[in-house]
Amino acid sequence: MESQYPLPPPVVPVAVPIHDNQDRGDIPVAVAHARPSLATANESQKNSNYRLPSSRRNNGALAPVTERQIQQLVDQGYTRGHAASLARTIRNFPLRIWVVDNSGSMQHTDGHRFVETGRKGEVKVVGCSRWNELKDCVVYHAQMAAALEAPTTFRMLNDPACGPNSQQFGIAESSLDGLVLQEEVDRAIAIMKSAQPGGVTPLVRHIEEIRQSVLELEPALREDGCRVAVILATDGLPTDERGYGGAGIQQLFVEALRGLEGLPVWVVIRLCTDEEEVVNFYNNLDGQLELSLEVLDDFLEESKEVHEHNPWLNYALPLHRLREMGYHDRLFDLLDERRLTSEELREFCSVLLVDNDTSVELPDPSADWGKFSRAVKNLLENQQGQWNPISKKVSPWIDVKSMDKTYGNKRWSFW
Template structure:
């Protein structure tokens, strides 16, 4: 279900917060929820990350879909919090990532939705402009009206802002624009947590340029030395990518429902070099060992649900990319 999808997302982000020491606060959108607020990795004398992760998972297990979507109320509270710590964030070169996980349009505390409430929500988002903040809207719905609303809101803001579908929905968006790329779960999780890398913002919006392709490969493979410039040495670039991929595990591909390499070199070559030609024989990809299939709990296609869930919002601080 969609709520299980949110539970899985929060569980992963809680684990990552503990692993990387990212102070993260989780806030249920409805105060009536069991354990409406919990955190992982926040400093303090009683900090206990393993216990905090356990509490996060138990809190999500105790909650169930219900209630309205009072997003504006929480945005105003978060704005006050961010303003209070902005001097520290700016001094340390950090930002706050605010992730709103929801399936619905903004409402008030009573579940009312009308133009005035929408205007207030947009105004509260706009009030974050100029602060060291990055906003991710993680949608948990198949309702096109909801998608259209949040995507349209993006055009009204001068604010770092991204709208994400679920793993399968985003994979399809990426496939339609960059079909040579396997949209693996690690990429989706990084985008969910608000990792600010320009090329990740573009993979579902446009076909990548050659230099953006190089940036993505550097992110995926972390080579020990710079990759060749594909605008100057395409052959050298393909050689380097082939060598790097030979060391990588294949990823579950939600489009083909199989495990595939991060990059389909034949399709990449046809996209950027010769539309009807395969990769030259010397550049054919290595054969990869097939790893075990991924956990079925996440990868089973979510079923549509008409239930409202309380949603979750979480934030953490991060350094901007160099």
């Protein structure tokens, strides 16, 4: 169902959120306090700081992502398969809650920005602070949330002191009016542009507050078979409010996450560092918790891990952005863990290239590899090339020669 409002929402952003000459410096800081936070708007609604998107409902069902929105995604480099995946994500996860780390360690200058050059699809990697990398990420997802009318809340780890209610701001939480959505995006950009990293890493408090809010939403979520996506974007180990860390605080953090077990949530930890101690701590969480959880490295590090196991795939930025916003598919989770089996490869290529077209079915690679390979090659001809973080040039989504080398000579279906 199309939005009932006369003004359309903002368009889908490219996976790289800004050009070199589009720094949005014209947005006044005053916009940062143009609208009250959702927490203020919902003071009368028990203890929850969040509201499920009733405005997207039609006779009790969530309104689908429109063909116009899907075409916008395709125009910005996503495949139609990606677009269908995003549509499913918005239906299955009607609310996304980001915890944005703006602690002092985010000033470290080992981050990366990805800036479009003048040539279509080409990207320049620019060194920057971790904060500037995360700032681009948040701006992108704010734009995406508005374009897809996907309710999203951003919580700063520490108060950025950028005006009233700047520690928590949201997109598409209470209105789908195009003008309101653009104001919310402008406000988000203004806050992120003005905020500077400083302070500690009190992750425990934020997790506990989110848990309480999810408990309030749980009946409605379970009724619709939906979940909340919780994205922790951080570069450090947890501390208390005074900045003290250590094993005790880390255990409190684990216990806070354990409090989410059994609740309708999907947790993504989006790391903003490749420091070994930090990476190991978060990667080891999976074995300690019975919780739906994924740990994502930054784009460049994640692409290296994917390439190590599945070198035939161009792990382009749209794939990473999709996973950042909470997209959950076991095949995507496996990409950086091991080589996909031939049947998993077929499923992945279907998700990537086939969309929901029931008239197209990829051949069984274990029965006739050559037929499968030719079918993939034909489908790729209709797709835009994407910047490859390994080769540093625009490439197809799938390197068919590499795929043939990896799978083509195998006579069994598992590997």
